[in-house]
Amino acid sequence: xxxxxxxxxxxxxxxxxxxxxxxxxxxxxxxxxxxxxxxxxxxxxxxxxxxxxxxxxxxxxxxxxxxxxxxxxxxxxxxxxxxxxxxxxxxxxxxxxxxxxxxxxxxxxxxxxxxxxxxxxxxxxxxxxxxxxxxxxxxxxxxxxxxxxxxxxxxxxxxxxxxxxxxxxxxxxxxxxxxxxxxxxxxxxxxxxxxxxxxxxxxxxxxxxxxxxxxxxxxxxxxxxxxxxxxxxxxxxxxxxxxxxxxxxxxxxxxxxxxxxxxxxxxxxxxxxxxxxxxxxxxxxxxxxxxxxxxxxxxxxxxxxxxxxxxxxxxxxxxxxxxxxxxxxxxxxxxxxxxxxxxxxxxxxxxxxxxxxxxxxxxxxxxxxxxxxxxxxxxxxxxxxxxxxxxx
Numbered sequence: 001x002x003x004x005x006x007x008x009x010x011x012x013x014x015x016x017x018x019x020x021x022x023x024x025x026x027x028x029x030x031x032x033x034x035x036x037x038x039x040x041x042x043x044x045x046x047x048x049x050x051x052x053x054x055x056x057x058x059x060x061x062x063x064x065x066x067x068x069x070x071x072x073x074x075x076x077x078x079x080x081x082x083x084x085x086x087x088x089x090x091x092x093x094x095x096x097x098x099x100x101x102x103x104x105x106x107x108x109x110x111x112x113x114x115x116x117x118x119x120x121x122x123x124x125x126x127x128x129x130x131x132x133x134x135x136x137x138x139x140x141x142x143x144x145x146x147x148x149x150x151x152x153x154x155x156x157x158x159x160x161x162x163x164x165x166x167x168x169x170x171x172x173x174x175x176x177x178x179x180x181x182x183x184x185x186x187x188x189x190x191x192x193x194x195x196x197x198x199x200x201x202x203x204x205x206x207x208x209x210x211x212x213x214x215x216x217x218x219x220x221x222x223x224x225x226x227x228x229x230x231x232x233x234x235x236x237x238x239x240x241x242x243x244x245x246x247x248x249x250x251x252x253x254x255x256x257x258x259x260x261x262x263x264x265x266x267x268x269x270x271x272x273x274x275x276x277x278x279x280x281x282x283x284x285x286x287x288x289x290x291x292x293x294x295x296x297x298x299x300x301x302x303x304x305x306x307x308x309x310x311x312x313x314x315x316x317x318x319x320x321x322x323x324x325x326x327x328x329x330x331x332x333x334x335x336x337x338x339x340x341x342x343x344x345x346x347x348x349x350x351x352x353x354x355x356x357x358x359x360x361x362x363x364x365x366x367x368x369x370x371x372x373x374x375x376x377x378x379x380x381x382x383x384x385x386x387x388x389x390x391x392x
Contacts, residue, residue: 031147033131043077046090046134068315069103087121090134110215179389204366236362247391249321254314255381259373261364278352283320286370294331300349308339
């Protein structure tokens with residue numbers, strides 16, 4: 001009984017001191033040599049991929065920090081894994097608290113593996129010398145030595161500590177008419193927008209169809225912004241489904257950083273070019289802001305807009321939704337209303353919002369609103385979506 005309670009008690013003690021959410025217990029198998037990562041010598045030695053089976057020394061508690069990063073607690077000695085010496089020395093489980101050196105950004109690769117980007121030096125963790133040397137954060141790009149297969153033995157799985165809610169009719173008044181749970185392969189319900197035209201906002205990214213920028217893994221959709229030479233690549237997808245009215249909902253986790261602009265939004269299928277077609281922004285976020293925005297854009301003798309914002313922790317999992325009917329569009333964060341727009345009887349020339357709309361998910365880089373990335377912005381940056389649902 002003592003051994004069963006020990007990890008739980010440790011998690012509760014740490015939770016009182018650090019802002020994170022306990023996720024799961026994992027093992028890491030290096031793609032460099034197909035061996036498990038071990039906190040050698042009961043955690044007193046550096047982490048190294050040298051074990052053919054996973055026991056206590058090869059198990060780690062994965063926790064989600066409030067800034068979107070993860071930390072790892074070795075079950076060998078109940079200490080945090082650290083990119084020692086600002087990332088200049090091998091990884092070792094020797095810390096009792098979380099600081100920058102103990103934080104990693106989990107990158108989900110398109111092949112079912114992950115990579116770890118150390119916040120200590122913004123470099124990837126590598127199983128150096130094909131796994132013969134200790135793990136060290138010293139790589140600027142992802143190759144085989146920087147990839148790890150994860151096996152979860154409990155908890156939330158992946159970097160998502162909360163199970164996906166069971167679909168229900170919600171506040172929209174009826175059941176689901178269209179959804180994507182991102183459990184399959186490919187994106188049959190979506191089309192890609194591509195190109196580097198600035199998209200009317202002087203954005204800096206080039207939208208591609210590459211799986212490096214958009215892929216499904218483990219029941220989630222990952223839209224990834226990458227630094228590419230002197231520019232950036234990312235992805236923008238739009239639903240093939242369109243409809244008028246209903247409740248539209250998405251559960252997602254937002255990347256933080258100067259110059260990042262993730263959005264969950266929609267455009268009208270008719271009426272002409274923007275803003276004549278109308279635009280409904282279900283969720284937009286920029287930079288490191290502690291709030292998200294919901295807005296409508298339309299034409300009334302020229303472009304006009306109306307919207308509001310609400311405070312939250314965007315790096316955590318949140319549910320963003322609207323309820324749209326013939327009278328109004330109402331915005332919700334995690335089920336709580338924070339804004340409403342009146343569209344009854346086409347008031348203020350809002351006839352755009354009584355026609356079918358389709359959905360868009362994208363992660364822009366730079367632009368008129370957020371400004372450009374700077375040296376503090378971490379790439380790759382990932383916009384993670386659990387599901388998108390459209391109710392009656």
